[in-house]
Amino acid sequence: MKSVRYQVAFVVLALASSIASAFDPSPLQDFCVAINDPKAAVLVNGKFCRNPKFTTANDFSFSGLNIPRNTVNRVGSNVTLLNVDQIPGLNTLGISLARIDYAPNGGLNPPHTHPRGTEILVVVEGTLFVGFVTSNPDNRFISKLLYPGDVFVFPIGLIHFQVNVVETPAVAFAGLSSQNPGTITIADAVFGSDPLINPDVLAKAFQLDNKIVINLQKLFGGNNN
Ligand SMILES: *[C@@H]1O[C@H](CO)[C@@H](O)[C@H](O)[C@H]1NC(C)=O
Numbered sequence: 001m002k003s004v005r006y007q008v009a010f011v012v013l014a015l016a017s018s019i020a021s022a023f024d025p026s027p028l029q030d031f032c033v034a035i036n037d038p039k040a041a042v043l044v045n046g047k048f049c050r051n052p053k054f055t056t057a058n059d060f061s062f063s064g065l066n067i068p069r070n071t072v073n074r075v076g077s078n079v080t081l082l083n084v085d086q087i088p089g090l091n092t093l094g095i096s097l098a099r100i101d102y103a104p105n106g107g108l109n110p111p112h113t114h115p116r117g118t119e120i121l122v123v124v125e126g127t128l129f130v131g132f133v134t135s136n137p138d139n140r141f142i143s144k145l146l147y148p149g150d151v152f153v154f155p156i157g158l159i160h161f162q163v164n165v166v167e168t169p170a171v172a173f174a175g176l177s178s179q180n181p182g183t184i185t186i187a188d189a190v191f192g193s194d195p196l197i198n199p200d201v202l203a204k205a206f207q208l209d210n211k212i213v214i215n216l217q218k219l220f221g222g223n224n225n
Pocket residue numbers: 068069070071072073077078079
């Protein structure tokens with residue numbers, strides 16, 4: 001009797017750990033349009049789901065991704081991410097989409113990672129130098145120059161960037177393998193955390209003078225991104 005109970009407990013634990021896997025769950029129905037008001041929801045599989053009877057095409061669409069975004073900022077790029085928050089019909093479906101605009105002459109989508117999604121990017125305009133770095137201990141930098149029509153994959157979790165190397169604006173679109181891939185911009189997370197990380201920690205980690213760390217923290221801290 002006791003061993004049966006242990007076996008049941010083991011199966012429950014195994015199920016729970018597969019539910020808590022790093023990837024979005026596979027949908028258990030056609031769709032599960034996300035809804036903010038749980039009282040109006042009928043199913044739960046990810047976010048709360050809208051009653052399918054009240055779902056319309058608007059839940060699955062977005063307009064205006066053809067419009068160039070403003071790239072006048074300190075890095076010279078602008079990411080428009082359409083995840084489950086913009087398109088509630090993406091809930092449970094494990095996919096999202098981004099448009100990225102790059103300023104002429106060095107517009108940069110700075111080094112960042114998506115903790116929950118692999119990215120596949122296609123260049124539409126401009127010429128992008130792109131790359132990602134593999135994990136320890138190799139830290140191999142895998143990079144390429146991309147022209148319109150070229151496609152590149154950034155594997156889940158790896159640090160990557162794109163920079164526009166021509167004198168005209170660049171545009172790319174990217175698919176990501178999560179309804180909410182998340183973004184960690186390395187410089188903002190490290191030097192602009194809230195509250196700030198002790199400068200001694202960062203000085204030692206990056207082998208920098210404390211004064212340089214404090215200057216970087218002034219630049220990236222205080223919600224000025
Ligand atoms: C991105 O572009 C939009 C529209 O052009 C603008 O409202 C927004 O402030 C821009 N974001 C950044 C980070 O520059």
